[in-house]
Amino acid sequence: MQNNTFSTLFIAQKLIHLEAVDSTNNYLKVLLSKSEPLAEGTVILADNQFSGRGQRGNTWLSEPGLNLTFSILLNPTLLKVEHQFKLNMAVSIGIKNALCKYVPEEIKVKWPNDIYFGKKKIGGVLIENTLQGNVIKHSIIGIGINVNQREFGSLPNGRASSIAEILQQDVDLRTILEQICHCIEAQYLRLLAGSGKTQHQEYLNCLYLYGLPSTFKSSEGNFVGIISDVANTGELLLKTEEGDRHFGFKEIEFLD
Ligand code: BTN
Secondary structure (H helix, E strand, O other): OEEOOOOOOOOOOEEEEEEEEOOHHHHHHHHHHOOOOOOOOOEEEEEEEOOEEOHHHOEEOOOOOOOEEEEEEEOOOOOEHHHOHHHHHHHHHHHHHHHHOOOOOOEEEEOOOEEEEOOEEEEEEEEEEEEEOOEEEEEEEEEEEOOOOOOOOOOHHHOEOOHHHHHOOOOOHHHHHHHHHHHHHHHHHHHHOOOHHHHHHHHHHOEOOEOOEEEEEEOOEEEEEEEEEEOOOOOEEEEEOOEEEEEOHHHOEEOO
16 A cells, blocks of 8 residues: 655545556455545556446456556545536546646547547546435546557547547656546535536536537437536436437437
């Protein structure tokens, strides 16, 4: 276990840096289940995550030593369960703000919290909450950012990229990790201080395809719609020819 000198108040002040692990989210979950209390903000970082998990039960592939794969423990006990997507929004804005310091053009967040540069995915977030009654007791924020990987051969559609591919130069992993932790912490503290409404608007402002007619796929087939909002529960709200519609995460696919 290592402590470090990041310029944060609590996120990554306790940093557990592993050479290899199946999944940093899994590792943190097991650690939490043991009796010793874990400090809020504890970060598990892995050089090689060999069984990384993504959203919708997908796997998260990351070339060992080249990218960031890490999980942050937060205890947002003040956040009501029905408002849990506010945490996703705060985390997404934090990552976007950190990456904007590196990348000259716009970073977008593809609902719910994929990190995009143009039409390419450069990062993803898997948030796993433990609920107690009406509150979130623990939140494991799992983050994968493609930093120095340049080959994405096996990934579908050639739609993955990395910071190094965008900049055409490698980036120091520790510096970018510190930036991301710093920016997430700032957004998390804003959320706890009651800035959820402003963050909601900020999230919409950086949302991929927000306000643009786009093609989607649902169980009923393909259709054109315009993303108009995201509910605090996390549902995506669309304006379509048939009127306003809302979709949960597994109910809709982006085709654009
Ligand atoms: C996605 O876009 O599908 C989410 C990807 C999340 C990947 C990260 S890497 C660190 C953490 N540990 C995991 O097993 N998954 C998350």
